[in-house]
Amino acid sequence: MVRSSTSTFQSMEELHDEIKLKLGSKTLEPFGHGGGGCISSGQGYTTDHGKVYLKVNSKAKARRMFDGEYASLKAIAETHTVKTPTPMLVLDNPSGGALLVMEHLDMTGLSKHDAELGRQLARMHLHNESVGKQTKKAEASVHKDEDAVEYVSKYGFDTTTCCGFLPQDNTWCDDWPTFMARKLSTQITRLQEEKNEKEAPELWSKLQLKFPSFFENVDIKPALLHGDLWGGNVAEYADGPVIFDPSSFYGHAEYDHGIATMFGGFSHSFFKSYHELIPKCEGYATRQKIYQLFNYLNHWNHFGGGYRGSSVSIMRELVAS
Numbered sequence: 001m002v003r004s005s006t007s008t009f010q011s012m013e014e015l016h017d018e019i020k021l022k023l024g025s026k027t028l029e030p031f032g033h034g035g036g037g038c039i040s041s042g043q044g045y046t047t048d049h050g051k052v053y054l055k056v057n058s059k060a061k062a063r064r065m066f067d068g069e070y071a072s073l074k075a076i077a078e079t080h081t082v083k084t085p086t087p088m089l090v091l092d093n094p095s096g097g098a099l100l101v102m103e104h105l106d107m108t109g110l111s112k113h114d115a116e117l118g119r120q121l122a123r124m125h126l127h128n129e130s131v132g133k134q135t136k137k138a139e140a141s142v143h144k145d146e147d148a149v150e151y152v153s154k155y156g157f158d159t160t161t162c163c164g165f166l167p168q169d170n171t172w173c174d175d176w177p178t179f180m181a182r183k184l185s186t187q188i189t190r191l192q193e194e195k196n197e198k199e200a201p202e203l204w205s206k207l208q209l210k211f212p213s214f215f216e217n218v219d220i221k222p223a224l225l226h227g228d229l230w231g232g233n234v235a236e237y238a239d240g241p242v243i244f245d246p247s248s249f250y251g252h253a254e255y256d257h258g259i260a261t262m263f264g265g266f267s268h269s270f271f272k273s274y275h276e277l278i279p280k281c282e283g284y285a286t287r288q289k290i291y292q293l294f295n296y297l298n299h300w301n302h303f304g305g306g307y308r309g310s311s312v313s314i315m316r317e318l319v320a321s
């Protein structure tokens with residue numbers, strides 16, 4: 001992986017020359033149709049070392065978004081549990097915004113590898129815990145491994161990551177309910193300030209009081225999360241399942257199921273194989289509402305009032321529970 005500086009370029013040609021230099025490739029030729037998702041556009045290119053995918057966004061804060069995606073892809077890849085495109089470069093774009101260069105994968109919709117993705121996601125969620133167990137064993141041993149991966153004992157991430165294009169406050173926190181309440185609070189404050197919303201803040205002030213009760217009797221260990229695991233961010237390629245476009249942080253493993261169950265795309269086999277490795281804990285269904293609430297609020301902040309009804313009704317339900 002090659003990380004860039006924050007230099008800017010005079011033209012697209014210069015930008016392409018910079019990418020070629022950083023990738024050590026003489027060629028950089030577009031292929032196929034350009035594409036992209038709701039937030040950014042993208043294009044595949046051939047290089048001397050294989051195919052790469054350039055994800056481009058012209059927003060002023062695109063650099064922060066792509067730095068977060070780069071760090072997330074890297075963290076997931078380092079668990080060796082589930083395939084993600086290898087991130088290569090983040091560069092400022094001369095015409096505004098930024099771009100992310102990553103490995104190109106020929107992806108198709110998730111179908112025959114759905115159960116395998118369930119297993120692999122569970123292994124990714126368990127990875128930090130297993131690092132913790134190995135660390136304890138190593139502490140008791142006389143042979144020290146200087147290169148051993150370190151256990152993460154808090155909730156958060158070293159880099160700001162964006163769910164959509166809005167930044168998530170990943171400042172490290174010792175306690176999951178506090179971290180999760182802060183995530184919700186940030187969304188509510190934005191609605192209050194930017195959309196003059198009144199009812200959601202009132203409901204949140206009531207919900208906050210009972211918030212810790214939703215997490216009683218659950219042993220929550222920090223797990224590396226994808227952070228935006230909707231059906232549009234999972235796929236399969238020739239060798240198995242793929243997850244992409246993450247906005248990672250260390251949090252409660254159940255969090256990744258929140259958005260996964262909002263828009264479909266995940267089968268019974270996916271959840272069955274996941275729960276064979278991480279069984280459901282008491283209170284799972286209620287906590288799913290909390291994790292979905294974050295995503296409804298985040299969609300409301302991104303895309304407008306179409307998500308207001310779902311957000312407010314979940315809050316009312318949780319307040320009354």
Ligand SMILES: Nc1ncnc2c1ncn2[C@@H]1O[C@H](COP(=O)(O)OP(=O)(O)OP(=O)(O)O)[C@@H](O)[C@H]1O
Nearest residue numbers: 035036037038039040042053085103104105232245
């Ligand atoms: N590494 C890659 N290789 C090949 N195609 C890719 C790659 N990354 C993304 N794509 C294609 O681009 C599409 C959109 O990608 P992505 O989800 O990263 O965009 P986005 O605008 O950030 O997302 P979203 O729609 O989730 O908000 C994917 O569905 C896929 O078809």
